[in-house]
Amino acid sequence: MTSNEAGRRPTLAVVGATGAVGTVMLSLLDERPGIWGEIRPIASARSAGRTVRVRGADVVVQALAPEVFDGVDVAVFDVPDEVSARWAPVAAAHGAVAVDNSGAFRMDADVPLVVPEVNADQIPTRPRGIIANPNCTTLSMIVAVGALHRAFGLESMFAASYQAASGAGQAGIDALYDQLTVVGGTRELGRTAGDVRKAIGEDGLGPFPAPLALNVVPWAGSLKDGGWSSEEFKVRNESRKILGIPDLRVSATCVRVPVITTHAVAVHARFTRPVTADEARTVLLNAPGVAVVDDPSAGEFPTPADVVGTDPTWVGRIRQSPDDPHEVALFLCGDNLRKGAALNTLQIAELLVQDWLYL
Amino acid sequence: MTSNEAGRRPTLAVVGATGAVGTVMLSLLDERPGIWGEIRPIASARSAGRTVRVRGADVVVQALAPEVFDGVDVAVFDVPDEVSARWAPVAAAHGAVAVDNSGAFRMDADVPLVVPEVNADQIPTRPRGIIANPNCTTLSMIVAVGALHRAFGLESMFAASYQAASGAGQAGIDALYDQLTVVGGTRELGRTAGDVRKAIGEDGLGPFPAPLALNVVPWAGSLKDGGWSSEEFKVRNESRKILGIPDLRVSATCVRVPVITTHAVAVHARFTRPVTADEARTVLLNAPGVAVVDDPSAGEFPTPADVVGTDPTWVGRIRQSPDDPHEVALFLCGDNLRKGAALNTLQIAELLVQDWLYL
Numbered sequence: 045m046t047s048n049e050a051g052r053r054p055t056l057a058v059v060g061a062t063g064a065v066g067t068v069m070l071s072l073l074d075e076r077p078g079i080w081g082e083i084r085p086i087a088s089a090r091s092a093g094r095t096v097r098v099r100g101a102d103v104v105v106q107a108l109a110p111e112v113f114d115g116v117d118v119a120v121f122d123v124p125d126e127v128s129a130r131w132a133p134v135a136a137a138h139g140a141v142a143v144d145n146s147g148a149f150r151m152d153a154d155v156p157l158v159v160p161e162v163n164a165d166q167i168p169t170r171p172r173g174i175i176a177n178p179n180c181t182t183l184s185m186i187v188a189v190g191a192l193h194r195a196f197g198l199e200s201m202f203a204a205s206y207q208a209a210s211g212a213g214q215a216g217i218d219a220l221y222d223q224l225t226v227v228g229g230t231r232e233l234g235r236t237a238g239d240v241r242k243a244i245g246e247d248g249l250g251p252f253p254a255p256l257a258l259n260v261v262p263w264a265g266s267l268k269d270g271g272w273s274s275e276e277f278k279v280r281n282e283s284r285k286i287l288g289i290p291d292l293r294v295s296a297t298c299v300r301v302p303v304i305t306t307h308a309v310a311v312h313a314r315f316t317r318p319v320t321a322d323e324a325r326t327v328l329l330n331a332p333g334v335a336v337v338d339d340p341s342a343g344e345f346p347t348p349a350d351v352v353g354t355d356p357t358w359v360g361r362i363r364q365s366p367d368d369p370h371e372v373a374l375f376l377c378g379d380n381l382r383k384g385a386a387l388n389t390l391q392i393a394e395l396l397v398q399d400w401l402y403l
Numbered sequence: 404m405t406s407n408e409a410g411r412r413p414t415l416a417v418v419g420a421t422g423a424v425g426t427v428m429l430s431l432l433d434e435r436p437g438i439w440g441e442i443r444p445i446a447s448a449r450s451a452g453r454t455v456r457v458r459g460a461d462v463v464v465q466a467l468a469p470e471v472f473d474g475v476d477v478a479v480f481d482v483p484d485e486v487s488a489r490w491a492p493v494a495a496a497h498g499a500v501a502v503d504n505s506g507a508f509r510m511d512a513d514v515p516l517v518v519p520e521v522n523a524d525q526i527p528t529r530p531r532g533i534i535a536n537p538n539c540t541t542l543s544m545i546v547a548v549g550a551l552h553r554a555f556g557l558e559s560m561f562a563a564s565y566q567a568a569s570g571a572g573q574a575g576i577d578a579l580y581d582q583l584t585v586v587g588g589t590r591e592l593g594r595t596a597g598d599v600r601k602a603i604g605e606d607g608l609g610p611f612p613a614p615l616a617l618n619v620v621p622w623a624g625s626l627k628d629g630g631w632s633s634e635e636f637k638v639r640n641e642s643r644k645i646l647g648i649p650d651l652r653v654s655a656t657c658v659r660v661p662v663i664t665t666h667a668v669a670v671h672a673r674f675t676r677p678v679t680a681d682e683a684r685t686v687l688l689n690a691p692g693v694a695v696v697d698d699p700s701a702g703e704f705p706t707p708a709d710v711v712g713t714d715p716t717w718v719g720r721i722r723q724s725p726d727d728p729h730e731v732a733l734f735l736c737g738d739n740l741r742k743g744a745a746l747n748t749l750q751i752a753e754l755l756v757q758d759w760l761y762l
Binding site: 200202204206224227239240241253254255258259260261262263267269270271272273280291293294295297299301302303304308310312321338340341343345346347348349350352360361362363364365366367368371373375 | 559561563565583586598599600612613614617618619620621622626628629630631632639650652653654656658660661662663667669671680697699700702704705706707708709719720721722723724725726727730732734
């Protein structure tokens with residue numbers, strides 16, 4: 045931080061306070077008292093003037109403008125890329141550290157991309173005054189994969205995602221619920237081609253390119269080179285940057301599934317050293333931010349509906365490849381609105397304040 | 404076949420005629436007239452005596468007994484493993500060729516495991532009089548993977564499945580519909596841990612170890628060595644046998660998703676020769692039994708709800724790895740009750756009869 049005034053508790057701006065992630069951010073702030081002084085909710089002009097609950101009190105949401113960052117120590121941004129691209133530098137110019145959950149700055153060489161359990165050491169060097177928060181799919185696996193990397197040396201990784209509707213924001217949640225209302229309990233739907241599509245109509249697709257109820261959709265994000273989706277490239281490029289392995293081989297297929305919240309990922313990872321399932325399990329059991337649930341004989345493994353609303357990265361189905369002693373398969377789940385977005389951002393903000401209070 | 408009587412059309416026994424796959428088998432037989440003489444529906448004693456529609460006529464289902472195989476040329480089995488294990492050899496001893504869709508004989512060295520588009524050449528050598536039909540998950544991808552293998556030489560393969568409820572039979576379909584009836588349209592469900600589980604209760608799980616509505620469940624089958632599921636080992640071992648690559652490296656994570664019918668699989672495959680996406684697409688466009696839908700810029704890729712009720716293996720999201728020119732990623736869908744079960748079995752039966760009629 046640029047200031048260090050004894051006796052003052054730091055001011056936090058929450059930009060995007062009325063959105064899906066911003067709402068979770070405010071609820072996390074309720075659960076973590078005693079750190080922040082003023083908490084200032086900020087949103088676009090459209091949502092400004094509304095009140096939101098902040099630590100039990102009604103607080104009026106301010107509209108984005110340069111002066112709302114006056115006196116702010118940390119500004120967390122949960123807004124679309126183009127809003128962050130414009131306003132995070134403004135917050136930084138006003139002396140705040142901007143912690144940005146959009147894709148606008150993640151691959152910028154001058155912006156650290158931080159997951160506290162993996163690379164908190166990257167926080168102090170932030171020449172632009174901006175720290176980026178990774179994509180929610182990357183975050184649903186990287187804490188566990190990072191722990192295994194430290195122990196065994198990651199060489200390559202395959203990832204297939206099972207991504208929740210809320211990854212596409214409130215519009216995604218609404219579309220899935222609306223579709224389920226149409227198809228739920230209608231036993232003939234989903235058995236012949238296009239039934240779901242016909243039942244919900246084109247308007248019912250919401251932010252998804254195909255029906256999501258009683259379906260899975262192998263697409264998230266925008267089209268990139270070679271037919272890859274932006275989400276798949278994010279998993280690859282962000283994993284490389286967070287883990288500090290510029291030439292890491294990462295191949296992902298990102299698929300949306302009819303789940304409201306919590307992303308899951310099947311990961312098959314190869315390490316430079318051999319890894320048994322027990323060795324991997326021991327590392328994961330001791331890794332901060334990771335919870336292991338792995339007893340398939342008792343029907344125990346993480347599922348999205350069981351872990352939604354919790355903080356850790358959940359790991360199960362830990363298996364060594366029968367064909368390659370260096371390869372381990374895992375099934376991971378993480379709440380995409382908490383660790384996948386608001387929680388990781390807030391953890392970074394808290395580490396910034398920790399520096400400021402004690403240095 | 405062991406007989407070749409001019410002028411007689413072959414007799415087909417459908418064992419398991421009242422089950423989920425058997426029902427699809429009878430409907431396929433309606434669509435493919437002109438091949439079979441008598442079609443004899445057979446089931447367990449519990450279902451025997453009922454009538455089923457066979458080519459527009461009501462036919463009484465006969466109970467499994469040695470004499471029901473008298474005069475049968477081909478007997479298709481869509482029954483649990485233990486029923487096939489007992490009765491397929493009985494059918495063979497009566498002179499029929501048994502085409503079995505259970506897991507009882509698939510890895511038997513004396514039983515060919517056949518996908519007509521891939522290894523029809525294995526059909527004539529069947530010392531036990533039994534031909535096995537692969538698992539539905541293997542079948543949802545192997546036609547396309549087999550075509551790429553012939554062109555480029557498959558070396559290793561990762562597969563993550565998105566498996567439909569009907570893969571667990573009628574009980575799976577019923578459980579998912581019942582769960583959707585409970586959670587459908589109830590907007591607060593699925594947002595906090597255990598909501599779905601609480602709403603449906605333990606009885607509502609059906610054949611799945613966790614709730615499937617608004618969830619995904621990383622488990623299918625029974626527990627095998629090293630924490631792998633039987634379904635995951637089937638994908639590995641059956642792919643090796645069908646493709647004739649005994650040491651093929653295959654690593655799969657099998658996950659159930661809230662879809663009624665049609666399995667999907669994300670496959671990342673490495674070949675001995677380099678493969679561009681265009682080269683892979685050309686091979687797949689020309690492969691029998693494969694349909695390509697691959698234009699993400701127009702929102703076009705296969706999804707389970709769009710292809711259910713159709714015969715081909717659908718392929719989209721064809722991408723060359725940016726890190727490895729020998730690796731291609733694909734997203735595949737196949738109706739698990741048709742090509743994944745009844746259709747492939749019937750195709751084998753038809754090839755057997757083709758031999759018998761023209762040799």
